[in-house]
Amino acid sequence: MNDHAPRPASDTPVTVIGLGSMGQAIAAAFVGGGHPTTVWNRTASKADALVSKGAVLAKTPAEAIEAGGLVVVCVLDRGSAQEILGPVTDQLAGRSLLMLTSLTPTEANETSAWAAEKNIEFLGGAIMATPDLIGNPEEASLLYAGSSAVFESHKAALELLGTSTYLGDVAARASLLETGLLASMYSMFTGFFHGAALVGTEGITAKEFTALAVPWLKAMTTFLPGQAEFIDKGDYTTDVQSLEFNKGGLDHIIHISEDQGIGTSVMKPVAELIDRQIDQGHGPDSLARMIEGIKNPKA
Numbered sequence: 001m002n003d004h005a006p007r008p009a010s011d012t013p014v015t016v017i018g019l020g021s022m023g024q025a026i027a028a029a030f031v032g033g034g035h036p037t038t039v040w041n042r043t044a045s046k047a048d049a050l051v052s053k054g055a056v057l058a059k060t061p062a063e064a065i066e067a068g069g070l071v072v073v074c075v076l077d078r079g080s081a082q083e084i085l086g087p088v089t090d091q092l093a094g095r096s097l098l099m100l101t102s103l104t105p106t107e108a109n110e111t112s113a114w115a116a117e118k119n120i121e122f123l124g125g126a127i128m129a130t131p132d133l134i135g136n137p138e139e140a141s142l143l144y145a146g147s148s149a150v151f152e153s154h155k156a157a158l159e160l161l162g163t164s165t166y167l168g169d170v171a172a173r174a175s176l177l178e179t180g181l182l183a184s185m186y187s188m189f190t191g192f193f194h195g196a197a198l199v200g201t202e203g204i205t206a207k208e209f210t211a212l213a214v215p216w217l218k219a220m221t222t223f224l225p226g227q228a229e230f231i232d233k234g235d236y237t238t239d240v241q242s243l244e245f246n247k248g249g250l251d252h253i254i255h256i257s258e259d260q261g262i263g264t265s266v267m268k269p270v271a272e273l274i275d276r277q278i279d280q281g282h283g284p285d286s287l288a289r290m291i292e293g294i295k296n297p298k299a
């Protein structure tokens with residue numbers, strides 16, 4: 001190969017700072033993909049297994065940064081990332097920094113602004129996976145926001161971790177989207193728990209319930225794109241599934257739950273969101289209008 005020929009992506013040296021359970025999985029995926037991989041961790045012994053597979057253990061964060069075309073930081077939180085990176089900003093200048101440490105949207109934007117000031121190319125990421133799923137594109141999804149140059153030039157390496165989605169140059173977006181997905185997940189689980197508690201009052205097991213709940217919930221997800229259309233247009237006019245129609249259903253669920261002697265703390269806030277919109281005269285509108293009460297808790 002001559003000096004000017006493009007190098008295969010797996011030649012790109014990568015550095016992983018932070019070898020907790022997630023950092024170790026990330027570094028292992030890079031090593032497995034053939035990337036020269038340098039690692040650093042406060043507790044050096046956590047690098048042993050990676051070193052036996054070919055990773056190089058740096059003695060200091062500065063040494064680790066010098067080795068990497070892409071520097072990935074995956075430590076506990078923003079505070080620990082700052083402790084590590086604060087003293088080595090000179091080494092980071094001109095380099096690509098991928099922050100896979102979980103940050104809030106505000107922290108991500110502040111970190112992005114700090115990086116811009118220090119001439120560091122910054123990409124933020126959110127990991128929608130547990131460490132055991134890293135390296136499996138069907139199960140691990142990673143959301144990225146920040147420098148498109150970092151994302152594009154290291155896409156092949158990032159694909160080794162899981163499916164990659166780039167969300168634009170505002171760093172907060174990755175963390176915000178992650179939080180939105182988690183909020184959807186917790187609400188779905190909580191609704192499922194309410195249903196399981198309800199059917200359990202007549203001896204139906206959670207397993208029996210699940211056999212019907214899984215296809216039901218899957219079928220319901222087909223309505224999400226339609227709901228999204230109402231939300232994005234801000235026009236909730238409909239002739240099906242109005243708030244008034246759904247109020248009947250919710251009142252029914254609350255009434256039956258009380259009759260069966262279980263709590264209503266999951267369903268009552270849902271009914272309240274519907275009632276608030278109806279009280280404001282929006283009864284004929286789509287159920288999607290509930291989002292207005294979430295966006296503005298006083299509305």
Ligand SMILES: NC(=O)c1ccc[n+]([C@@H]2O[C@H](COP(=O)([O-])OP(=O)(O)OC[C@H]3O[C@@H](n4cnc5c(N)ncnc54)[C@H](OP(=O)(O)O)[C@@H]3O)[C@@H](O)[C@H]2O)c1
Binds near residue numbers: 020021023024076083
């Ligand atoms: N695990 C998951 O399922 C998961 C999923 C999505 C996102 N994440 C995110 O990934 C990041 C890492 O998570 P993890 O599961 O790998 O956590 P972890 O297993 O608890 O590891 C924490 C890492 O942070 C380092 N650390 C903590 N405080 C430090 C300090 N003051 N100075 C230097 N290093 C410090 C630890 O070093 P020592 O080894 O020396 O203690 C270790 O490398 C977190 O932001 C987490 O939210 C994790």
